[in-house]
Amino acid sequence: MIPAEVRAVVIGGGAIGRTVVEALRAGRIPGVRPVAIVDDQPLPDLGVPQLPLTEALDLADLVVECASQDVVAKHAAGILARGIDLVITSVGALADAGTEAALAAAGPGRFLLTSGAAGGxxxxxxxxxxxxxxxxxxxxxxxxxxxxxxxxxxxxxxxxxxxxxxxxxxxxxxxxxxxxxxxxxxxxxxxxxxxxxxxxxxxxxxxxxxxxxxxxxxxxxxxxxxxxxxxxxLPSAENPRTSGVVPHAVLRTLAVLAGRPAGVV
Ligand SMILES: NC(=O)c1ccc[n+]([C@@H]2O[C@H](COP(=O)([O-])OP(=O)(O)OC[C@H]3O[C@@H](n4cnc5c(N)ncnc54)[C@H](O)[C@@H]3O)[C@@H](O)[C@H]2O)c1
Missing domain, CATH: 3.30.360.10 (Dihydrodipicolinate Reductase; domain 2)
Known part of the structure; x- marks a missing residue:
């Protein structure tokens, strides 16, 4: 049963995370509310508090990772062990067999890989x-x-x-x-x-x-x-390594996981 409102913490306030937070604040994904952002650099005001990870996790039903492979390797299994669902954008982290095995064994939280820059x-x-x-x-x-x-x-x-x-x-x-x-x-x-x-x-x-x-x-x-x-x-204006469509793919993943998707899944 999906809770009436999913409280989302975003890790990473760069090209992807910033757009995700702005869209969630604007109510683009009904049922998903951004409650905090985590970053190891000071961020401009995005309308949600910037908190250390441990404090942010106390507020979260769902974590949206938009930071780095390192964050996935270090924190994903612990997030899942707390029963918090995790959407992963730095999907490349799972190329490491140890990280892949740790995630496969972790829970009860679920992890999803966003489709990101591709389709099909x-x-x-x-x-x-x-x-x-x-x-x-x-x-x-x-x-x-x-x-x-x-x-x-x-x-x-x-x-x-x-x-x-x-x-x-x-x-x-x-x-x-x-x-x-x-x-x-x-x-x-x-x-x-x-x-x-x-x-x-x-x-x-x-x-x-x-x-x-x-x-x-x-x-x-x-x-x-x-x-x-x-x-x-088209590359993102903020980060040319990232495609501009990726935050929108992340939002679509959130709609499927936690929101009220209508249409093709
Ligand atoms: N799945 C896909 O198709 C896809 C596509 C593009 C990018 N990505 C990945 O998504 C991630 C984010 O991309 P982006 O373009 O937004 O990057 P970005 O560099 O613009 O932003 C990353 C943000 O995360 C923060 N961060 C990095 N390491 C951190 C840590 N250890 N703790 C806390 N904050 C940390 C940075 O300070 C920065 O604000 C990258 O890992 C990138 O490779 C995935």
Missing amino acids: LDILSAAAAQAPFTRVELTTTKLPTTLVQPWMDAETSARLAAGDQCVQVFAGGGREATRLFPRSLNLVVTLGWAVGDIDLVAVRLLGDPAATRTRHHIEADGPCGSYRFDIEN
Whole structure:
């Protein structure tokens, strides 16, 4: 039974979390009320108190994580153990087998992965339940400047930072892709969960100066059928690593989990 009003705490007041709080305050998701925001940096006034995590959890029926993989790794299992539901945006955290196992064993709170920057995950999940896929590939194309990583050699970093050439920065398995590009490839894990096996997901990551919109091309083949999705998202004005649609996907997830959804789920 869904309570009449779900009290939501948002962790992370950046590009995603801020929009989520503003929309919840405006009553966009009936039945979900924002009660606090948690961030390790001082935030401007968002109309809800900024509290330390432990204080905020005392108020929460639901936590909406929009912060970092580290927050998921450190706090998700404890949140679920308190019987609080958790919506995860930093989905890439589950590429780590230890975090994945800890979440799978935790409860009684439930955790949901938002669909985030992509779509088509519903039919892939349904098809995988019918019979396992044999091939799943994700090709993601972003502006080169958003792909610079601390571990890269100076020449590769400089080439990407210049932002004037097409560069393939990664080709390989889903777990490794997420480890190397933790802020850019959450979709690998979301896709892996949809098809039931993250290790099945082969990834290519490209930097392209013409990619003013972030592109995700998904191909999946199996006994049930073949699926192709092309997604082009406008980057968020606040954070070009994040697509502008993501907070709205998070709000949709909240409507399904805790609100009164009407329409396609
Ligand atoms: N699932 C998806 O499709 C998808 C898409 C885009 C981004 N993301 C992920 O969502 C998360 C948020 O993205 P964003 O664009 O809003 O980032 P952002 O950098 O704009 O904002 C993140 C906020 O979280 C806060 N934060 C970070 N670590 C924290 C900690 N340990 N404790 C408290 N606060 C902390 C930061 O201070 C910042 O205010 C990132 O992990 C990003 O990779 C997921």
